[in-house]
Amino acid sequence: MSSIADASLVGGLTLSNPLCLAPLAGVTSAPMREFFSRLGAALTHTEMVSCAGLVRANRKTSNMLEVLAGEGPVVLQLFGGDADAMARGAEVALEHNRRRGDPAFAGLGINMACPMPKVTRRGAGAALMQNASEAFEMTRRLKRLGLPVWVKIRRASEGGEEDTILFVEGLIEAGADNVCIHGRTAAQRYEGRADREIVAKAARCFPGKIAASGDVRTPEDVREYLDAGCVVVMLARGALANPWLFPESLRALGFAVSEELLDPSPELRGAELCRLGERARELCGARQAVVLLKRLMGGILKGMNGAAELRRRAGCATDLEELLEVFRLGMASES
Ligand SMILES: Cc1cc2nc3c(=O)[nH]c(=O)nc-3n(C[C@H](O)[C@H](O)[C@H](O)COP(=O)(O)O)c2cc1C
Incomplete structure (x- = not known):
């Protein structure tokens, strides 16, 4: 029970x-x-x-x-x-x-x-x-x-x-x-x-x-x-x-x-990650936004086309714009 x-x-x-x-x-x-x-x-x-x-x-x-x-x-x-x-x-x-x-x-x-x-x-x-x-x-x-x-x-x-x-x-x-x-x-x-x-x-x-x-x-x-x-x-x-x-x-x-929350499409997962990144930049600054996104991205990129390459590129990204660009790329490859 x-x-x-x-x-x-x-x-x-x-x-x-x-x-x-x-x-x-x-x-x-x-x-x-x-x-x-x-x-x-x-x-x-x-x-x-x-x-x-x-x-x-x-x-x-x-x-x-x-x-x-x-x-x-x-x-x-x-x-x-x-x-x-x-x-x-x-x-x-x-x-x-x-x-x-x-x-x-x-x-x-x-x-x-x-x-x-x-x-x-x-x-x-x-x-x-x-x-x-x-x-x-x-x-x-x-x-x-x-x-x-x-x-x-x-x-x-x-x-x-x-x-x-x-x-x-x-x-x-x-x-x-x-x-x-x-x-x-x-x-x-x-x-x-x-x-x-x-x-x-x-x-x-x-x-x-x-x-x-x-x-x-x-x-x-x-x-x-x-x-x-x-x-x-x-x-x-x-x-x-x-x-x-x-x-x-x-x-x-x-x-x-x-x-929508139950079986999120790769586009939705990518969009959520971008939304979190923008919000974190606004509240904590771009450097902290990168740290937070890197904590989550493994799970969120999983299942996207070319996930391994996306993860590699995201791992190397040093600034927020570069990182968001990788997520946008991932979303684009799905559509
Ligand atoms: C990155 C990280 C930070 C953590 N920070 C705290 C913390 O600030 N306070 C706390 O009580 N436990 C902290 N923990 C422990 C977690 O709250 C949780 O008890 C622990 O990870 C066990 O759960 P899990 O095996 O499901 O991950 C942290 C764990 C991790 C991985």
Whole structure:
């Protein structure tokens, strides 16, 4: 049995469906979130925003806070090593968002999953799973700010299942509205198989509270996590490889999806890529637009006439115009 019927109120948020775009540092900036919302993501996350950077009023950090009018719900994903900095950073971000008059964040996210040394060295990301009292305190402090709190963790590296379940329990007692479990340990980083059993066990122990992440590449993967009792499934690398995994999965779950989204023609895929590129240039500048397009183009060019050559040429492109020209060429070769 799946949890679709309960998907409307999830983790303190009203969501149109149970599929969310996972937090992806360096990827989930505003134009990318807008793109995936259009394809059906019920919720997206900001990039990883440093609380220390927010407190120092670092401009690059503040730029990550932009939320566009018309985007779906966006969770502000924060990272930091101590509860004080986390709470102060969150306050700065919310104030910045209010002053700009941007749409409000739907929730506050805490990253307790990032395994990268530059993050864990500061006691942040996955290092918080070794420092439960601080992790629970930062959850309590963010909860006081009045927004739903979503925490993302990994499978605990030592002690197996029991440690993961106890950690989730502590987070929920501290006020977390939703806990997303990526079923790999921090030591695994992004390699090897994600453990679905620990995610399923947590979903049984904490009904209505668990989101799933790890190896979501097909509609069947989505269905498996939902059938295990998860209320949300986060699409990550699977969606970068095939953005249409959102509509395909939604249709498989019985949601209404337009035919055009289900079997997009190569022309439509190319046109979407160009549209994303133009929007990213407008919002983030041409250099960042190139970076974002290169993240997605493999999956989007797949199936076009001469895809291998298009990919090669796109890979060599150094500026946005050159890259868009390759996509236009691909679209022209289809017509
Ligand atoms: C490029 C990239 C950036 C990521 N950035 C974040 C991040 O900022 N915060 C986070 O919690 N997880 C991050 N992750 C992890 C993903 O959200 C997800 O949990 C992970 O990729 C497992 O899902 P998958 O096997 O379906 O890709 C990132 C993963 C990738 C590939």
